[in-house]
Amino acid sequence: MKKTGLLLFAILLMVLLTACSTGADDSALRVGMELKYPPFETKDADGNPDGASVMLANALGTYLGRDIEIVEMDYASLIPALEGGNIDLIISSMTITPEREEIVDFSDPYTTSQLMMLVYKDSKVQSAADLNDPEVVIASKTGTIAAIWAAENAPLAQIRNIDEEASAVLEVAQGKADVFIYDPLSIIRHHENYPDTTRAILEPLPNTKGWGIALRKGQDELKEQINAFIAQAKTDGTYDQIRETYLQDEMKEFESYGLDFFF
Numbered sequence: 001m002k003k004t005g006l007l008l009f010a011i012l013l014m015v016l017l018t019a020c021s022t023g024a025d026d027s028a029l030r031v032g033m034e035l036k037y038p039p040f041e042t043k044d045a046d047g048n049p050d051g052a053s054v055m056l057a058n059a060l061g062t063y064l065g066r067d068i069e070i071v072e073m074d075y076a077s078l079i080p081a082l083e084g085g086n087i088d089l090i091i092s093s094m095t096i097t098p099e100r101e102e103i104v105d106f107s108d109p110y111t112t113s114q115l116m117m118l119v120y121k122d123s124k125v126q127s128a129a130d131l132n133d134p135e136v137v138i139a140s141k142t143g144t145i146a147a148i149w150a151a152e153n154a155p156l157a158q159i160r161n162i163d164e165e166a167s168a169v170l171e172v173a174q175g176k177a178d179v180f181i182y183d184p185l186s187i188i189r190h191h192e193n194y195p196d197t198t199r200a201i202l203e204p205l206p207n208t209k210g211w212g213i214a215l216r217k218g219q220d221e222l223k224e225q226i227n228a229f230i231a232q233a234k235t236d237g238t239y240d241q242i243r244e245t246y247l248q249d250e251m252k253e254f255e256s257y258g259l260d261f262f263f
Contacts, residue, residue: 028067031057032087034075036165039246040093052246052263056110057091059238060213063229076143079104082214089226090214093183095145097209099152105217107226109210110233113262115149116187117201118169123178128205131179132156139168139177145208146181153207173197181205184262188253202257210262239263 033041035049044050049070061068071087078094081087082104095113096106119125125136131154138154140147142161150159160177162168165186171177173194180190184202191200213226233239243251247263254261 028069029061029064029089030069030071030087032071032073032078032081032090033057033092034078035070035072036075037093039250052242053091053093055242055245056233056238057089059233059242060091060226060229063232064225074143075141079214082216085216088215093211094214095208095210096212097145097148099148100214104214105219105223106212106214107223108230109212110230111263112210113183113185114204114208114210115146115181116184116204118172118180118182118187118190119199119201120172120175120178121197121199122175123199125178125201127201127203128153134158136179137171137177138179138181139171140181141165141168144182149205149208150181153205169194184259185250185253188257202259 033049033053035041035043035051038051040051040053041049042051049072054070057068057070071081073081073087075092078087078090078092079100082090090104093113094100095115096109100106117125117128123136124130130136131138131150133154134156136154136157137160138150138157139160139162140150142163147159147161150157160168160171162171165182168177169180169190172180173190175197180187182190187200187202191198213230215222215226243261243263247261251261
């Protein structure tokens with residue numbers, strides 16, 4: 001009886017351990033995104049998450065053998081949600097910065113996107129060297145890399161953090177602010193929307209890196225797996241499929257401005 005009981009206990013323990021291990025490996029990865037930035041993070045006609053970043057996230061899930069759950073939230077809430085365990089990853093066109101790296105870990109950059117400027121037509125600003133000036137007004141979207149960059153690199157300027165991107169752009173288009181800082185794709189589009197009152201300065205601002213996938217500190221094994229996926233995706237056709245599906249028009253826009261595409 002004792003041997004039988006021990007044998008049954010051992011079998012039960014093995015089943016429980018296997019179940020726990022399988023549950024950990026098979027659980028869905030919750031990926032935080034602000035679905036307001038087409039063609040990278042957006043929604044389709046039925047309201048489902050869509051875009052290049054969603055396709056990248058799903059490809060990552062396939063690589064890891066795990067389901068992907070897209071969790072929609074405001075951009076400024078993404079890092080706190082990751083810290084608090086409400087999401088597992090952030091894939092939301094998030095630029096890697098030293099300030100963010102103090103709070104969360106990042107994968108290797110999966111793009112080379114950098115910051116550029118939309119400038120009011122009559123502003124004296126001609127380059128990044130003109131920004132750190134008490135007379136210069138910089139409009140930026142709250143919680144974005146642009147807001148962080150402005151605070152770190154142009155502390156003498158008047159910095160207005162505005163919740164909505166469109167409102168910040170309008171400040172520049174109407175001459176209420178000198179500069180709006182954001183990624184090159186957005187700068188090109190906003191200039192095309194306000195060609196008579198804005199200028200696009202398409203020179204990368206200093207001290208910026210590309211976009212990375214954010215994860216909690218201490219998840220070194222997952223980070224290594226994500227980095228391996230990014231390296232493979234750039235050569236196995238995954239990036240080609242994403243560009244073909246979502247980014248053809250954007251690639252043509254960059255080409256028309258003589259810029260290398262960043263994805």
